[in-house]
Amino acid sequence: MAAEAPKKTDEKPADLAPAAAFSEAERAAIYRVIYTRRDVRDEFLPDDVPREVLLRILDAAHHAPSVGFMQPWNFIIIRDVEKRRAAYAAFQRACEAEEQALEPERRSLYRSLKLQGIVKAPLNICVTCDRARFGATGLGRTQQPDTDILSTACAVQNLWLAARAEGVGVGWVSIVREADLRQIFRIPNEIAIVAYLCVGYVAQAYKLPELEAKRWASRLPLENLIFEDSWGELAVHKPALNN
Secondary structure (H helix, E strand, O other): OOOOOOOOOOOOOOOOOOOOOOOHHHHHHHHHHHHHOOEOOOOEOOOOOOHHHHHHHHHHHHOOOOHHHOOOEEEEEEOOHHHHHHHHHHHHHHHHHHHHHOOHHHHHHHHHOOOOHHHHOOEEEEEEEEOOEOEOOOOOOOOOOOHHHHHHHHHHHHHHHHHHHOOEEEEEEOOOOHHHHHHHHOOOOOEEEEEEEEEEEEOOOOOOOHHHHOOOOOOOOHHHOOEOOOOOOEOOOOOOOOO
16 A cells, blocks of 8 residues: 655744745845955054944844854954054064064065054954853764854854945954963953954955955965865866856
């Protein structure tokens, strides 16, 4: 006897909603935000970011995906000039150490990069990760314990894209010792520091990423980065890419 086919029903769970594709105009806007996002270093204007705009940006960050819905992030909003000057001093010390680690022929180009955003931008944001917010492990972390850090990085990306849509520039400062940031902003040792960001309006931005425009590095071809089924197996059908 054949199995009875499941009965069709028009009922839908109350917590589900349609998930149709966006319109062409909406898709274009999203991709434009992604492709024109830049790491801003020196183009900041002094204009303050209004509270309502900042809260929209932070709310977008707070809606990032997180493994196990752990939401491990916090955002330290830094406007105090003295604290930002202390962070900039720590940055300068780290820059000097990093420069010495570079090949001699690259040091002059490194020095030419303008990285004054910490003080020039009207505000800084330190994004942290509470690694014990829902216990030592939590859903999805037993085999991959660093998913809390990765989830917080997703929040940084959401923040960055939302800021771009608002006409607000963001610069990620990675040349700074974590210990210095902990001391300046009194961050407990058990809280991970994921990103230190400079945030503010910009009048213009580089058409290409600044480090590409200044020939520090270039974007790798996507077709060389896509493997199929196994590591190192390049996809047979290379995607058609726009120049």
